Amino acid sequence: xxxxxxxxxxxxxxxxxxxxxSQVILKSDSILGLATGSTPIGMYKNLVDMxxxxxxxxxxxxxxxxxxxxxxxxxxxxxxxxxxHKNLFNHINIKKENINIPNGMNKDVEIECAxxxxxxxKIGGVDIQVLGIGxxxxxxxxxxxxxxxxxxxxxxxxESTIEANSRFFDxxxxxxxxxxxMGIGSIFASKKIMLLASGEGKAEAVYxxxxxxxxxxxxxxxxxxxxxxILIIDEAAATKLN
Ligand code: F6R
Numbered sequence: 001x002x003x004x005x006x007x008x009x010x011x012x013x014x015x016x017x018x019x020x021x022s023q024v025i026l027k028s029d030s031i032l033g034l035a036t037g038s039t040p041i042g043m044y045k046n047l048v049d050m051x052x053x054x055x056x057x058x059x060x061x062x063x064x065x066x067x068x069x070x071x072x073x074x075x076x077x078x079x080x081x082x083x084x085h086k087n088l089f090n091h092i093n094i095k096k097e098n099i100n101i102p103n104g105m106n107k108d109v110e111i112e113c114a115x116x117x118x119x120x121x122k123i124g125g126v127d128i129q130v131l132g133i134g135x136x137x138x139x140x141x142x143x144x145x146x147x148x149x150x151x152x153x154x155x156x157x158x159e160s161t162i163e164a165n166s167r168f169f170d171x172x173x174x175x176x177x178x179x180x181x182m183g184i185g186s187i188f189a190s191k192k193i194m195l196l197a198s199g200e201g202k203a204e205a206v207y208x209x210x211x212x213x214x215x216x217x218x219x220x221x222x223x224x225x226x227x228x229x230i231l232i233i234d235e236a237a238a239t240k241l242n
Contacts (some may be wrong), residue, residue: 013042033129
């Protein structure tokens, strides 16, 4: 596991975008695994800027998002479908058919999950997976649990996650209680993983990821077993590492 500590959020965002851009320059038909939440917004802004300057071409890129809320329509402004289009897809030349986001509205959620994993497998796996990290060390929506869950699945969100995500909603009651998320195995199938963390609120989760025991109670701790992981974090998120 490599750790790159950046001065602040802006530097973290720039570095992360440079890594994604290098990946796409090296392999124009890269498969990118993408995350939502507040952390990668700056990275997406940088990628849009690079695209506008003619520095990256997304025409052959395919994407797989980590997760989506369950039973929240695509056009709801809190859906991850909406988030990705607003922050990235509407501003670059990615083809609609190359975008994959779990469909949390599918009535047959088991089929949705199985098809999602199959699509990732069929394409040969993600080249680089972007992750954020929850205050409770969740990755995707793999919440602290008694066991790691391998495949894409429907998950009950923890109270702490619902509370953390309520900042984006009018009221905590509006936050969905369930989500569809890639499992740990789906994430691990990625060739490279880049985890982003910013702010002191993430410092403990980052510390546990790097130094803690590998346990499903700290889902990100399993990243130690992947052979190509880079943590790009700002100084605030790195405070407990020294
Ligand atoms: C989002 C996701 C989540 C977030 C995490 C951190 O697709 O999978 O694991 O990365 O909840 O969210 P922020 O960045 O808002 O602190």
